[in-house]
Amino acid sequence: MVCDTVVVIIYEAVVESVSLMTILDEVLDFIQRPGSREGFDALALRVFAYQVDHVPAYRSYVAALGVEPAAVRRVDQIPAVSTLAFKYAQMESLAETPATQARLFLTSGTTIGMAERGRHRVLHPEIYRASAIGHLRRMMFPDGRRLAMIALHPTAERMPESSLSQMISWCIEEFGTAELACVATREGIDVAKAIEFLRGCARAGAPVCILATTAACAKLFAALTESSTERTSRTRLLGARGSRASLAIVLPAGSRLMDTGGAKGQTAPLSAAEVAEQASRCLNLDPALVINEYGMTEMCSQLYDATPFNSDRSEPTAARVKLPPPWLKSFVLDPGSLRPVADGEIGLLAFFDLANVASVSMLLTEDLGVIDGGGVRILGRAATGDARGCALAIAEFANRPP
C-alpha cells in the first residue's frame, strides 16, 4: 500500500511537471542529440504519461485495458495502440490548439477489407522533420553529399495528405542540389521523363538520388528493360552487336536509391534482392546504395536497410536488417498476449516512437518481424484470410508445373 501510494505521488508529480513545451523540447532535443538508452526509457515514460493525460482516446484505451498508468515502469509495459486505431479514433493531444503548421496525413487505404483511411494529425511537423532528416542523414547520406534528386512519388505540394510525399520534399530540401525532378502525380508516374532526367544526370556525371516507392521502381525497371530489349532487337536486325551495358543508364558513382512500400500496389511484387539487382543492372547502382525504407503514416520515424554504405553490417540483400533511429525502440510482440517474444522469435512489430509525442508513441503494427542485433528484420504483412472454407489445399494443385 505504501509503495502504491508512493508510485501514485511520483506519477502525479511527473504529470504535473510535464508541461507541453517541456516534453516537446525534450523530445526535439533528444532527436537532435540522442542520449543513452536509459535517457530514452525515462523520456519514453514521461511521454507516455503526457499522452495518457492529453490524448483522450488513448486514455480511454488504457483504462479499458485496466492498466494503471502509474504502475507502468518499463517501456515494454506501455500499452501499444494498433495502427488500425487511426482509422477510428482521434489520436492527437488536445492539450493545445493545433498550430497553423499542423498537418493531417492519411494512410493510403490499400489494406484489404478496410475502406477507411487512417488519419494521423501531426501537430508539430518540426519534430517529424527533425526525425525524418536526422535518420535520412545517417542512413541515406552518411557521406554528407548533396545530390541531384528525382522523386518517383508526388512531392508534398502535389499530395499534401501523404506523409511519404512530405518526407520526400524534406529530403529534397535538405540534401538536394538545384538539379531535381518530380515525375509523379496522383495519376501515376511519367517514366519517360524519369528516364530522360536520369540520362541527363548520367551525361553530366552528376550523382543522383532516386526517391521512390518500390512499385514505381518496378515500373522504371520494366521500362528500361523493355527499351533495352527493343534496342537489342533493332541492333540485331541491323547486324550490329548489342551491348547491354550501353543500353542501361550508367549513373555516376555515389548515386543511390531509396525505395519504400514493398509489395503495396504491385501485382507481382519485387523483392528487396530484385530491387537491388535490377537497380544495379538498369542504373548501375551499387547495391549497398539501394536502400529500402520502412515507415508508415502513423509513425513519424523510419527505419532503413543497414548496408556497408551506412553501417558496419553487410548481410546479403535478401537478409538485410533495418536500423531504427535512437529515438525509436522496436519490439516484437506475441499477437495473442501482446507481450514481447523471446529474442529471435517472430511476432508482430511494435515501436515506441518519441517523435510521435503529440499523438501516440507506442504503436502496434500489422507487420511481422524479428529483432536481430540492433536491427529489425521486417518480414512483411501477415498473410491472413477473412473467409474460411474448404480452402487450404488447392494452391498446391494450382501451382503445379505446366
Added chain:
Amino acid sequence: MCARDRRVRESATLNSTSVAPQVDEVFAAEFSLRAVLAANAPPVECVAAAIVATCCQLGSIEHPRGCAAVTAIAARWGWSALSLPLDRVCAPWSEFDRVLAFARTLRARRELIGFIMPANLPGAGLHEVAAAILAGCAVIIKTAAAEPIFFAEFARALAEVDAAVGARIAVFSWGRKQTDLTKAMSARCDRIVAFGDDGTIAQLEPARASGLGQPDRGLSRFVGFGARVSGIVVTAGAIGGAGRDALAETIAKEVSVFEQRGCLSPHHLFVGETDGLATRDFAEEIAAALERLARGPLPPPRALALEDAIAIRRVREAARWRALSEQSVRLWEGALPGWTIVYDRDAAFTGGPGFRTLTISPFFDPADLARRLAPVTGRVEAMGVKFSTADSRDYLAELREVIGRTGASWICEPERMQSPPADWPHGGGEFLRMLRAS
C-alpha cells in the same frame, strides 16, 4: 493380394505418419486401382454397408479407431479432442438405409477420381469420397500435410471391413511443394476434385480444358470446392421465449466445434430485432456461453498459428477502437487463444478468421436481412435458422425467400449445420450432379 495392392494398402499406413510417396508409388496406385475398376464391382449394398461400418467406427469416440483418430488429430493440432466431433462428420454415412437410398440415386461409373483434400478439418471431403465409391469409382486421395490421418484411417477401416471395397481407395499425403506428385496424380486420374479458394479455382480454368485424363462426354473433369461461408439467422421470437438460454448455448457450441475451420461453421449471426437492444443483450449471453465452454468442456487450442492469432488480433483491435467511439459496436473477448464476439449493429455478412470469432448483428425486417446477406450471395454454404411458433407465417415465408436467395446449399436448424445429409449439394452440387449424370 498382389504386390501392387500391398503397396497401396501400405501407403495408407505410412500416410498416418506423413511420409510422402515416390512418384512411382502414385503410378502403382493408379495401376492397381484401374485393375480393380476393370473387375466386377461389389454390389452397391456391400459398398454402402462397408462405408456405414467404417463411418460408425470413425465417428464414435467410444470405438478404438474413432478414439485413436480424433486423439491423434487433436494432439497434432494442439486442440481439445472434444472440439473435433467426428460423429458429426460421419453421421450422414452411419445409417445403412439412408446411405443405400442415396447410392441408388447415383449413376454407376467406373472412373478413377483424384481428391486433393483441404487441411482445415478432418473428414472434409468425406461426402464426395463416399459418394464416388458408392457410384462405383475408385479414388486416390492426397491428404494435406497438416491432416494426413482421417482418410488414412478411413481407408484402413474400409479395407478391414470389406477388402473388395477397400481396394478402391488409396491414400497418400504430401506437401504443397511436392508438385511432381500432384502433377503425377492429376495426369493419371480421370477427374480431379480439389478444395480451395475461388481465386485459385478460377486460375485452374485452363486445367479444366487440358491435361486431366480422357475426354468425357462433356462433363467437367475438374471440380473445385471454393471458399464458402455460413451463418445463422434467428428471429426475435426465437430469443423471446423459454429456449433463449439453450439457443445461446447451441450457437456458442456451433462456433466452438471445429474452431470454425470448415465451410459449414457459422461466422455471422443475424438476430431479428424488436427493441433495439435485444441483439446486443443476446450477444452478451453468447459471449458468456463461449466463456463457459472454453473454461469447461470445449477448451480452445493450446496455441494458435501466428497468422491466425494476428487475424484475430486485427478483428479485435478494429472492434475495440470502433467500440470506443461508436455505440453501434461492442466487443467481448476471451484471453487468446479464446473466443471473440463483435456486436456490429450495421454490418453486412462478415467472414471471420475462425477460432471462435463471431460477428452478431440485428436485422429489422426481411428486406434488411436481404441487404446484409447480399455481399455473400452465391458463396453461402449453410444457413442455420431458428424461428418460433410466434413468428407469423408470412414473415417466415419472406425470411425463407431471402435466405434461399443466398444460394445456401444447406438450410437447417443451427445444431445441424455441421452435419449435412449424404445428398448435400456441397458447393452448389456440381460434383453430385456429375455423379448422377448419364
